[in-house]
Amino acid sequence: MRQGATYAEARVIRRTTEGVAVLDRVVQPVRSNADLGFGVRVLVNGAWGFAASQLVTPDEVERVARLAVSGGRVAAAFRERPVEFRPAKACRAQWKTPIEIDPLSVSQKEKVELLLSYQELAFREPCVTNMMFDVYSVREERHFASSESCYVDQELYYVWPSFLLVSIDEETGEPIQRASDTHAAAKGWEHVQELDIPGHIEHLTAQLKEKLSASPVEPRRRALVLDSSNLQLTLHETIGHAVELDLALGGDAQSASATYCTLDRLDTLRLGSKLVNVTADRSTPGALSTCGFDDEGYPTETFSVVREGLFVGYATSASHALEARGQRPRGCAYAATWADVPMLRVPNLTLAAGPDPVSVEDLIAATDDGIYLAGAGSFSIDEQRGNGQFGGQVAWEIKRGKLTRMLRDVGYRCSSLEFWNSCTVLGGPATWTMGGTLMCGKGDPAQYCPSGHGAPAARFDNIDVFNTRAE
Amino acid sequence: MLLSENEAQEICRKLLGAVTGEDALVSLTGMRTSSTAFARNEVLRTAALHDLEVSVTVTLAGRRGHAVTNQADDESLRRTVATAERNASVGHAEGEVPPTLGPQDYRQSLSWFADAAEAGPDAHEEHVRRSIERCRHEDLLGAGTVETGESLHAVATLRGLFGYQRRSRARFSTTVRTRAGDAAGEEAAYGFSLADLDSRKVVEAAVECCRRSRGAMAVEPGLYTVVFAPVAAADVYGWIFTQLDGWSTEVGETCFSQPGGELPLGKQLLSEKLSIWTDPEDPHAPAAALDDEGLAARRIHWVENGVLRMLAYAPQKAVERGLAVVPAPTSFILSSSATTLDGLVAEVDRGILVSRTQYVQPTDDGHRYVVGGVTGIGTFLIEHGKVTRPLLNLRFTEDVQRGLSELEALGCAARTLPVAIDAQELCYFPSLRIPSFRVEECLAGV
Numbered sequence: 001m002r003q004g005a006t007y008a009e010a011r012v013i014r015r016t017t018e019g020v021a022v023l024d025r026v027v028q029p030v031r032s033n034a035d036l037g038f039g040v041r042v043l044v045n046g047a048w049g050f051a052a053s054q055l056v057t058p059d060e061v062e063r064v065a066r067l068a069v070s071g072g073r074v075a076a077a078f079r080e081r082p083v084e085f086r087p088a089k090a091c092r093a094q095w096k097t098p099i100e101i102d103p104l105s106v107s108q109k110e111k112v113e114l115l116l117s118y119q120e121l122a123f124r125e126p127c128v129t130n131m132m133f134d135v136y137s138v139r140e141e142r143h144f145a146s147s148e149s150c151y152v153d154q155e156l157y158y159v160w161p162s163f164l165l166v167s168i169d170e171e172t173g174e175p176i177q178r179a180s181d182t183h184a185a186a187k188g189w190e191h192v193q194e195l196d197i198p199g200h201i202e203h204l205t206a207q208l209k210e211k212l213s214a215s216p217v218e219p220r221r222r223a224l225v226l227d228s229s230n231l232q233l234t235l236h237e238t239i240g241h242a243v244e245l246d247l248a249l250g251g252d253a254q255s256a257s258a259t260y261c262t263l264d265r266l267d268t269l270r271l272g273s274k275l276v277n278v279t280a281d282r283s284t285p286g287a288l289s290t291c292g293f294d295d296e297g298y299p300t301e302t303f304s305v306v307r308e309g310l311f312v313g314y315a316t317s318a319s320h321a322l323e324a325r326g327q328r329p330r331g332c333a334y335a336a337t338w339a340d341v342p343m344l345r346v347p348n349l350t351l352a353a354g355p356d357p358v359s360v361e362d363l364i365a366a367t368d369d370g371i372y373l374a375g376a377g378s379f380s381i382d383e384q385r386g387n388g389q390f391g392g393q394v395a396w397e398i399k400r401g402k403l404t405r406m407l408r409d410v411g412y413r414c415s416s417l418e419f420w421n422s423c424t425v426l427g428g429p430a431t432w433t434m435g436g437t438l439m440c441g442k443g444d445p446a447q448y449c450p451s452g453h454g455a456p457a458a459r460f461d462n463i464d465v466f467n468t469r470a471e
Numbered sequence: 472m473l474l475s476e477n478e479a480q481e482i483c484r485k486l487l488g489a490v491t492g493e494d495a496l497v498s499l500t501g502m503r504t505s506s507t508a509f510a511r512n513e514v515l516r517t518a519a520l521h522d523l524e525v526s527v528t529v530t531l532a533g534r535r536g537h538a539v540t541n542q543a544d545d546e547s548l549r550r551t552v553a554t555a556e557r558n559a560s561v562g563h564a565e566g567e568v569p570p571t572l573g574p575q576d577y578r579q580s581l582s583w584f585a586d587a588a589e590a591g592p593d594a595h596e597e598h599v600r601r602s603i604e605r606c607r608h609e610d611l612l613g614a615g616t617v618e619t620g621e622s623l624h625a626v627a628t629l630r631g632l633f634g635y636q637r638r639s640r641a642r643f644s645t646t647v648r649t650r651a652g653d654a655a656g657e658e659a660a661y662g663f664s665l666a667d668l669d670s671r672k673v674v675e676a677a678v679e680c681c682r683r684s685r686g687a688m689a690v691e692p693g694l695y696t697v698v699f700a701p702v703a704a705a706d707v708y709g710w711i712f713t714q715l716d717g718w719s720t721e722v723g724e725t726c727f728s729q730p731g732g733e734l735p736l737g738k739q740l741l742s743e744k745l746s747i748w749t750d751p752e753d754p755h756a757p758a759a760a761l762d763d764e765g766l767a768a769r770r771i772h773w774v775e776n777g778v779l780r781m782l783a784y785a786p787q788k789a790v791e792r793g794l795a796v797v798p799a800p801t802s803f804i805l806s807s808s809a810t811t812l813d814g815l816v817a818e819v820d821r822g823i824l825v826s827r828t829q830y831v832q833p834t835d836d837g838h839r840y841v842v843g844g845v846t847g848i849g850t851f852l853i854e855h856g857k858v859t860r861p862l863l864n865l866r867f868t869e870d871v872q873r874g875l876s877e878l879e880a881l882g883c884a885a886r887t888l889p890v891a892i893d894a895q896e897l898c899y900f901p902s903l904r905i906p907s908f909r910v911e912e913c914l915a916g917v
Contacts, residue, residue, distance in 0.1 A: 055521070067591075
């Protein structure tokens with residue numbers, strides 16, 4: 001502030017991670033990473049400057065702060081109007097991910113033995129030729145301080161168990177894969193214990209075996225019954241990023257990014273059918289975006305994004321909210337590491353389940369001609385988030401309300417608006433699950449953040465299904 | 472400041488001195504960058520970053536462990552070595568662990584320039600001003616990033632290897648849009664020196680593309696002859712780089728895989744017009760002098776006139792197979808010609824010019840040579856050898872090997888950062904003319 005800044009904030013982040021993996025009964029080298037550093041962001045003459053360093057010493061703090069201020073001065077020369085920013089109010093707060101067992105306190109030996117036992121379960125099925133099982137554990141200590149006397153200390157935890165099963169198609173010699181549906185969570189080691197991993201392995205090895213004789217999908221339009229494990233990513237990509245306010249304002253650091261949810265369409269755009277209700281939050285227990293405060297010191301909150309199909313809300317942060325009429329900060333700023341500028345990120349996004357106890361089997365039974373698709377696969381989406389294509393892990397043909405045969409190479413393409421307006425049946429609460437990714441990318445330079453997305457199973461009519469191998 | 476060679480060597484010496492195992496590889500990766508981001512004709516922020524990563528891999532009684540820190544004080548270094556050794560103690564003996572390398576003879580390329588290494592926001596001003604002032608004059612909205620900086624990579628082993636390389640980088644990208652959002656242009660320049668950033672040329676190309684993009688129309692899905700500008704060509708066909716792995720080819724995972732796992736080295740698998748190589752001394756896209764294991768880079772021909780000549784083998788797989796290690800490359804150079812984009816277009820009766828793409832990804836994780844994506848800014852219809860009309864964005868699916876087997880012509884090349892490569896190393900990719908390219912659907916945006 002002595003250098004002329006009108007506002008300053010600093011983040012000190014210590015991140016400790018550990019990766020334990022077993023490949024084909026062989027323990028892979030354990031990966032441990034300890035990372036520490038700080039970032040300083042300042043407002044100078046109405047413009048932002050930022051600098052960061054891994055060297056946490058008084059002299060380096062002084063140097064980096066000066067660097068941030070001098071950068072802000074350069075930026076100010078290119079602004080016609082000052083940055084509109086409302087800092088978080090003075091506070092002293094702590095928040096910690098509620099965990100039962102610190103994942104980094106569990107011995108590596110215990111983890112290795114558990115993973116080896118999982119491998120033995122998988123290799124009981126003779127068709128399994130390879131299996132990789134990986135558990136990634138994270139502890140983050142985030143300390144935020146601002147010139148407005150806002151001090152926030154947070155301790156965040158994440159655990160991500162995942163596995164990949166591989167079999168070889170004897171006819172073609174090609175590997176056939178089934179990746180697990182086990183997702184990362186903001187939990188302690190209890191996440192691994194709560195998941196029924198042995199049951200999941202048994203279920204997926206059976207699917208892998210069936211996949212060996214699956215028929216290639218015939219491209220054409222038809223109904224899709226999407227399992228929660230598949231719909232989560234589609235929700236995140238087609239609605240999640242689309243409702244980030246910085247994109248509606250004309251892009252941020254990723255210069256070509258935009259959104260079909262433009263400012264003039266708020267409260268008027270029929271984004272989905274009347275069944276579609278989408279909420280954003282950073283408070284769902286165990287969900288990946290869950291924390292107490294965002295990286296601008298704002299408390300997190302829950303808000304509607306889509307209500308009965310109507311687009312009604314943006315994800316916002318203090319850095320962008322005041323640029324759009326009627327918006328206010330909703331605690332969605334996130335700096336991936338100490339080296340990153342806080343960026344507006346969509347928080348946990350959840351599509352509400354239908355009120356009735358509709359099961360996946362009910363959705364299938366109500367479908368005359370369609371495909372049931374489960375598991376997350378590859379995806380691609382345009383910069384306006386208006387048109388995407390998505391794959392999956394396993395798919396079955398539905399004929400007259402029954403699953404007939406497994407299909408392979410199934411993908412679907414959709415305009416975001418057509419897709420959500422074609423949602424005709426929602427699964428009930430029992431079909432709803434929360435998933436997410438630790439690696440949601442955005443920006444230039446790119447940042448990767450944890451992001452939760454929850455959805456029930458649901459049916460979508462008249463969707464363009466294609467063959468992912470272009471057959 | 473980044474660590475000097477002597478400072479890096481001293482840290483490596485301390486790390487190796489703390490090792491009790493029979494073998495060890497330590498590496499340092501340092502970075503110093505400065506960036507200026509702008510959008511809507513205003514600078515959003517400047518950012519400066521200094522980071523250092525210290526990585527230790529120890530072999531202890533035939534088992535390996537790994538640990539990383541970003542602190543270089545003596546206590547952190549000792550703790551990191553101890554963590555790596557503790558990690559090794561829980562592992563399995565992996566059969567024959569490949570030994571670390573001894574001294575290497577490195578070929579240093581001309582890829583460090585003080586002007587880019589030391590440039591801060593002040594040095595970015597000229598480029599940002601050029602874009603913003605041009606956009607304001609044309610009543611367009613400009614966005615983009617200027618990024619400069621340097622990196623270091625040092626590797627040392629208990630067997631006496633020490634390698635050190637410092638490289639600089641410079642990047643300027645800009646996107647311009649009309650206020651109505653109905654037309655856009657995009658261009659970028661990459662290099663190692665500020666002299667590589669011809670921002671006047673970049674800005675004029677983006678503005679001209681935007682001007683020509685107004686009034687975009689739809690085309691029917693189907694098969695088209697497509698001319699790709701180098702950046703777009705690299706994002707679609709750069710996925711061929713992920714296929715150049717020997718082990719993955721043996722187990723059936725690449726487009727080069729053969730029944731029975733035989734390696735098709737020496738076979739004509741791509742167009743005879745196409746060669747792909749890596750070269751640490753190439754002036755356009757010099758490969759890093761040393762890889763993560765400290766192995767010295769050399770000129771390697773992966774594909775020669777369409778014939779597959781070499782596949783990469785990581786150390787562990789090479790030991791298992793009794794083969795020499797072939798490092799997985801992080802940068803590539805492709806054959807090209809002096810033919811301009813207009814020259815490639817001139818031979819097309821009816822087709823499409825693609826300048827940029829968006830989100831090109833494999834459509835199936837198991838087959839990373841079939842990709843899907845969307846054309847981006849600068850998609851145009853070609854009629855009777857000329858670019859005639861702007862087009863709306865198009866969704867496509869492409870088998871990368873098919874395209875590179877059937878390609879009609881190679882044109883002039885440019886430095887690019889293909890999406891298929893994570894390493895942020897520059898490649899030198901040509902413009903391409905590809906027949907029978909499948910357009911799946913026409914989208915709403917430009």
